[in-house]
Amino acid sequence: MRSEEQRTYAAVIVAGGTGTRAGLPVAKQYAAMGGTTMLGLAVTRMRAASADPIVVVIPEGEEPTARVAIGACDGLLFATGGRTRQESVRAGLELLCELAPRWVLIHDAARPDLPGEVVTRLLGALDDAAGAIPVLPVADSMISTEGDMRGAMLDRESLRRVQTPQAFHFDAILAAHRRWTGGAVAGDDAEVLAQAGGRVALVAGDPRLRKLTWREDFTEANMNRPADAAPAFRMGSGYDVHRLVPGDGIWLCGVHVRHDRALSGHSDADVALHALTDAILGAAAAGDIGQHFPPTDPQWRGAASHRFLTHAVGLARECGYRLANADVTIICERPKIGPHCDAMRARLAELVGVEIGVISVKATTTERLGFTGRGEGIAAQASVLVTRC
Template sequence: MSFSVVIVAAGSSTRAGPGEPKPWRTLAGRPILRWSVETFLAAGAAEVVVVTAADRIAAAGDALAGLVGWRAVEGGATRALSVQAGLAALAADGQTPVLIHDAARPFVTAAHVAALLTALDAADGAILALPVADTLKRGQAMVSETISREGLWRAQTPQAFRRATLTRAYAAWPGDAEPTDDAAVVERAGGRVALSPGDPMLMKLTYPEDFAMAERLAGAARVTCIGQGVDAHRWGPGEAVWLCGVKIDHDQTLIGHSDADAGLHALTDAILGAIGDGDIGEHFPPTDPQWKGAASDRFLLHAAQRVTARGGRILNVDVTLICERPRIRPHRDAMRARLAELLALPLARVSVKATTTEGMGFTGRQEGLLAQAVCAVEMPA
């Protein structure tokens, strides 16, 4: 079933503590907003409209780089006005199901979407909700009343409605009141809203302590992938060689179409391999003249950006250079620092090592240099 999505991301996040508003903070290495958008697109959303503050339109583009099928629009002074701005921006017709979602609930799944669309078939709206499990008390400093929790539910998002139903309901809503959710708007207009089982994982990030909990939950929903890369280049006439992004004075150079930095080439392949995204030759063919003499850090940054675009993050990298000469140890710290800079990694997660083959093979005969690399990448499960 075709459906559209409006994601509300225009709030100021005052209760979340110091820092960026919630949608723009990172969770397990990717923006919180991106979690929901990726899920809805993967679940088959025909369009996703992100409603945000005017000064965050560009930030949305950065957070959602590489994704297609979404667009950002400016929101209003209240959540209700932002929802209405999102509804107005949709291309869907009046009978198309529309899911309204808070950007601060990153753990939405395709199963949640399917459950809502099924429940909407027999109602004017559908929400995910959890029965209240805790005893409810009313009072300030002292308890004044214990409230029965029977029949009480905690509403979550996304919430599903047909576009025309929700638009008409908002048109009838009194302008001097602010609804706490979209279901309340449809209820007031006489609509029937179905309850679908909610999910404790579908928590809303509100207070500073929620983010630490979300990080732990996000870790349980991610996998670690390992990639390996190998590259070799022959020696030729020259005065310097590039290795792991560092220029080393030498009586020879490595021969290649680019700058022949075997360390960066091996590491680029390791990163691409960890996400199953081909190899360096597919992304930068040696037959393409634009890469002649190119600095290999461009290749490495490209691979790292591919990881980020898929919602992953690089955990650590390890490069081994195999050669008789030049001596690597004097340059190892500079190489580690350069790789850490390029990949935005702590220095402790970057290793560069060197060894020889004690005169054996093509490296032992000083015909060429061999580089091996391994990296660990954390990806969505």
């Protein structure tokens, strides 16, 4: 398992649209989309990326409607929005004050199809900046509409399209909102932070994050797009290593193998289950095992690693995917894995709820080379294919 500090973050999703520009009979965040609603999809995607809690900012009195639009979901909080988006964001941030998350993502329900890899890039950028925003290059020529056309052409190479979610250190963005003096309406939350002196990093955005605003955005094809556009298959890979120490046996693929050594780790150190868990999380673009089960958290000390695996399978299902097949390779000199492969395959199939025929477990050595060859540790790698449910 990774030993890096847990990346805990909350999210604020602003959902105060009226649908006026879209010409819809309902507020656009409640429009049907991909088997749910725009708001429901935005929350599902944010939850799949491990945000907890999620604050949904809505107009006054609309919590019952919003709950129906979202469906069953734990860890939700609701805040009443203000007259402007900026006031609504601040209301969401103030609600999180007592929880004081390290980071917060601020997102618009009008951009419901959130790729998990964008979240990963945003959180990574917060190591060196107070805020981070996803951007895309500008393909078209750009002009200024002020005055005549003379000198109005803008250099598109220096321009970027800004998207949400935008990521921030929570204390920095809350303080910036409280100190804002730039007028009644800010362009976005990055502008609020920048005015307060905070550095904002740019990361690559994604076309899937386009904002749905106008009538033509709400065609039948577009409203079915997130579910239909999701790839039919996704792949993931995982790798893990644990040190061998004196002991009385090893857990591998959820099976206890008798041995004169044991694997050292914060949990039960099942190196094969850890690799498989990371592979499934990777296929779902849902982070890694250390993010969900940090070794700094005492509740996971000595924990059975099958809990990590079933959690990853559940997250993949929330993203609309189920396991198609898995291939696990255990790398060690001892113990001999061959006699236990069938039991390991059966245990994995039971844990993830598939037929044993789609589970492969095999072993190899490194011809006595490296740390595994010297008997200092055991490594495992896993590859998975997930298919759309």
